[in-house]
Amino acid sequence: MTETHANSDRAVKTHNRDGRGGALIVCEHASRDIPEPYGTLGLTPELLRSHIAWDPGALAVARRLSTAFDAPLVAGGVSRLLFDCNRPPHAPDAIPERSEDHAVPGNQNLTDADRAKRVRDIHDVFRDGMVSALAGFAAPPILITVHSFTPVYLNRARRVQIGLLHDTDDRLARAMLACAPAHTGLSVALNDPYGPEHGVTHTLRQYALPAGSLNVMLEIRNDLIADATSQARMADMLIDWIAQSTASLNAPLTVRAGT
Numbered sequence: 001m002t003e004t005h006a007n008s009d010r011a012v013k014t015h016n017r018d019g020r021g022g023a024l025i026v027c028e029h030a031s032r033d034i035p036e037p038y039g040t041l042g043l044t045p046e047l048l049r050s051h052i053a054w055d056p057g058a059l060a061v062a063r064r065l066s067t068a069f070d071a072p073l074v075a076g077g078v079s080r081l082l083f084d085c086n087r088p089p090h091a092p093d094a095i096p097e098r099s100e101d102h103a104v105p106g107n108q109n110l111t112d113a114d115r116a117k118r119v120r121d122i123h124d125v126f127r128d129g130m131v132s133a134l135a136g137f138a139a140p141p142i143l144i145t146v147h148s149f150t151p152v153y154l155n156r157a158r159r160v161q162i163g164l165l166h167d168t169d170d171r172l173a174r175a176m177l178a179c180a181p182a183h184t185g186l187s188v189a190l191n192d193p194y195g196p197e198h199g200v201t202h203t204l205r206q207y208a209l210p211a212g213s214l215n216v217m218l219e220i221r222n223d224l225i226a227d228a229t230s231q232a233r234m235a236d237m238l239i240d241w242i243a244q245s246t247a248s249l250n251a252p253l254t255v256r257a258g259t
């Protein structure tokens with residue numbers, strides 16, 4: 001008999017499940033929700049609203065991409081402070097004891113059983129959501145993950161505005177970089193402000209590289225997607241940009257009429 005978990009309906013949310021475009025959109029850090037019994041993890045309300053808990057603005061952008069490309073969207077349903085679904089279970093920062101320069105009291109001194117419960121209730125549920133979404137495709141889809149990052153990290157301003165992150169398969173990231181000037185005047189760079197050396201390409205490694213499917217992790221500076229208007233504008237720019245980039249790789253994603 002399958003054990004049921006209190007948070008099993010919380011850790012993953014799939015939108016547009018029946019989308020039949022050639023892409024799967026993923027937004028691991030979509031939510032800052034911290035369900036019971038975790039309380040506040042000992043953090044202030046201000047910190048629980050900040051980028052350490054989630055990727056502000058990313059879900060709205062991801063949803064618009066999902067609609068435009070008629071693509072399913074798999075989104076995390078709880079805060080990455082509980083478990084970071086873009087990390088493997090054994091990663092030291094999957095359940096961060098610190099985030100940026102803030103200690104996370106509720107993640108200190110966890111027992112093996114505590115960690116195993118987080119993995120079961122969050123990592124495994126998110127993974128099952130990914131596997132289920134991928135099973136709906138006849139051929140491996142293009143994988144596009146959507147993230148946002150803070151303009152100032154550890155008191156240092158970040159110059160890059162959109163990061164195109166890749167692991168060993170850089171085809172889509174490089175195709176996007178090549179046609180970036182046709183779509184945006186923003187500062188665009190490969191593997192910036194993070195790269196595979198920071199352990200952030202887990203989802204790409206797990207779900208795209210083995211299948212050989214085109215993939216990219218988009219990192220958008222969160223001050224550029226701070227409200228509904230700018231989120232829509234950013235998403236619409238990315239939609240045209242991704243459409244051209246995938247076409248240049250002979251794997252065009254079609255934009256649904258009316259979006």
Ligand SMILES: [Zn+2]
Nearest residue numbers: 029055147148
């Ligand atoms: Zn993120």
